Amino acid sequence: MRLKITLAALLIGGAAPAAAHPHMFVDTGVEVIFDNQGRATALRITWIYDDLTSLGILSDRGMDEDFDGVLTPEELAALSGFDMQWDAGFDGDTYALQAAAPLALSGPSDWTASYSEAKLSSTHLRRFTAPVVIASQPLVVQTYDPSYYVAYAIVAQTVLTDGPACTAETFAPDRAAADAILQASISEMAGGGDAEGDFPAIGAAYADEVRITCVAPS
Amino acid sequence: MRRTLLILGLAVAASLAVLWLTGGYAALQAWVLAAQREAQSTLASAVRAIKTGQPGAWLGLLTICFSYGVLHAAGPGHGKMLIGGYGIGRRVPMLALSSIALAASLVQAGVAVAVVYAGVAVLGWTRKQTEGVATDIMAPAGMLAIAGVGLWLMWRGYAGLRRNWASDAGARLEHGHDHHNHGKESGEHVHAPHVHAPHVHDAHCGHAHGPSLDQVTNLTGWRDTAALIAGIAMRPCSGALFLLILTWQLGIGVAGIAGTFAMGVGTALVTIGVALLAVWAREGALASLPMNRVARALPLFEMTAGALVAALALSLLGQSL
Numbered sequence: 001m002r003l004k005i006t007l008a009a010l011l012i013g014g015a016a017p018a019a020a021h022p023h024m025f026v027d028t029g030v031e032v033i034f035d036n037q038g039r040a041t042a043l044r045i046t047w048i049y050d051d052l053t054s055l056g057i058l059s060d061r062g063m064d065e066d067f068d069g070v071l072t073p074e075e076l077a078a079l080s081g082f083d084m085q086w087d088a089g090f091d092g093d094t095y096a097l098q099a100a101a102p103l104a105l106s107g108p109s110d111w112t113a114s115y116s117e118a119k120l121s122s123t124h125l126r127r128f129t130a131p132v133v134i135a136s137q138p139l140v141v142q143t144y145d146p147s148y149y150v151a152y153a154i155v156a157q158t159v160l161t162d163g164p165a166c167t168a169e170t171f172a173p174d175r176a177a178a179d180a181i182l183q184a185s186i187s188e189m190a191g192g193g194d195a196e197g198d199f200p201a202i203g204a205a206y207a208d209e210v211r212i213t214c215v216a217p218s
Numbered sequence: 219m220r221r222t223l224l225i226l227g228l229a230v231a232a233s234l235a236v237l238w239l240t241g242g243y244a245a246l247q248a249w250v251l252a253a254q255r256e257a258q259s260t261l262a263s264a265v266r267a268i269k270t271g272q273p274g275a276w277l278g279l280l281t282i283c284f285s286y287g288v289l290h291a292a293g294p295g296h297g298k299m300l301i302g303g304y305g306i307g308r309r310v311p312m313l314a315l316s317s318i319a320l321a322a323s324l325v326q327a328g329v330a331v332a333v334v335y336a337g338v339a340v341l342g343w344t345r346k347q348t349e350g351v352a353t354d355i356m357a358p359a360g361m362l363a364i365a366g367v368g369l370w371l372m373w374r375g376y377a378g379l380r381r382n383w384a385s386d387a388g389a390r391l392e393h394g395h396d397h398h399n400h401g402k403e404s405g406e407h408v409h410a411p412h413v414h415a416p417h418v419h420d421a422h423c424g425h426a427h428g429p430s431l432d433q434v435t436n437l438t439g440w441r442d443t444a445a446l447i448a449g450i451a452m453r454p455c456s457g458a459l460f461l462l463i464l465t466w467q468l469g470i471g472v473a474g475i476a477g478t479f480a481m482g483v484g485t486a487l488v489t490i491g492v493a494l495l496a497v498w499a500r501e502g503a504l505a506s507l508p509m510n511r512v513a514r515a516l517p518l519f520e521m522t523a524g525a526l527v528a529a530l531a532l533s534l535l536g537q538s539l
Contacts, residue, residue: 023456025255051262059467067266
């Protein structure tokens, strides 16, 4: 009987992060843009695609076929917005939260695309539906793909534009803690919890995140 | 000695499970992720090297594809779930299960090649359409096949349990002679198996209705092998599809096909490891039981492993739809 329990736990624990191997790696950068009252109004997200993904995207378009790493101005212009045609249901893999409550973001706008060192990159703007006052509660920005097909890593130092009284710190996921949350949620599911609703939270537990704190204006 | 060695298998599997559950793999996961990322970048360089005709490019591509296969099989996946579950549930020999694991990986590579060349080359699909077919049609079909194997294991385990119960009932009734306090009722029952058993036996054995027991076992074995291979192979690896489409577009399709099979060999290395561990753990569990309990435990193993495989496959299928 003990064997069976162990076996069950092993199989369920092992299979829960279903797509546990990502096929795209995206280095991510976050810029927080503030208004003149010190409220956060928008995020500019930078995505730098891995070599192989970049090679595939360019090869789909028949660009840089000599691999010299240089695109013509025409090619660059044609490339603009290459990753901005979002399918319905794709929310951009960027999540903003304050006090654990999600903050609404607009769709992408003001995008750019560039290519250097065999890597494609793009940036886009996501506006907060309402300006965010960061005082007692930090602003948290997470980047993750709930299905884990794409592995996002926040590599660049977060840029705070016009937010001089603020600081940003990047946190890598605590994998051991995330595993513990995963196990706990599996136990909950066994007790009849809502598996569907629980899963995004699990993805978030494995996400890189930036926490922005500001000194309240006195 | 042999018994100790076998029981050790159970201990190894159990320790790995405990390590997994307590988050002991966290460091390993982080390492695998970093290695996958590195492999992705090396693979891009290898493709460029072949396209530009650099010396040693072929060996480089095959090596990185093999590593890519190993790394991508290092996480939890459907093939390991199926091979592991089957290896624990059925008393299948180590070599047979390992061969199935290898064959399944190679067929999986072949399926990826077939999908890309039928889709992209013949029907003119885009990358997105091809990947859509793989994830929306083939992956659920593969999961259904896996759930089918699970249900099949459950059914056979249940049939085995019933046989055990039937012989239990017979045995208990034969012992009924000793239980004088049960009086007449048990006395009546005593005669039942003696009267009926020969009839049943004759009815089955005397009837010349086809295959012998050996043939049935062989047939089941062949069907199981096909179902296991299909369950794994029907779901082509995204990395292989990506490589095949990319190399087709760049006009170096043969390199992509060779690389895909190298990935398959890499994947097989890991699933064979799972097959060996599953057989070792199962024999260890059986060796830890008293001899007369083994026959009784087997159907339970089979049913439990089958139920787990079916439940997991169906829940994954539910998530993907």
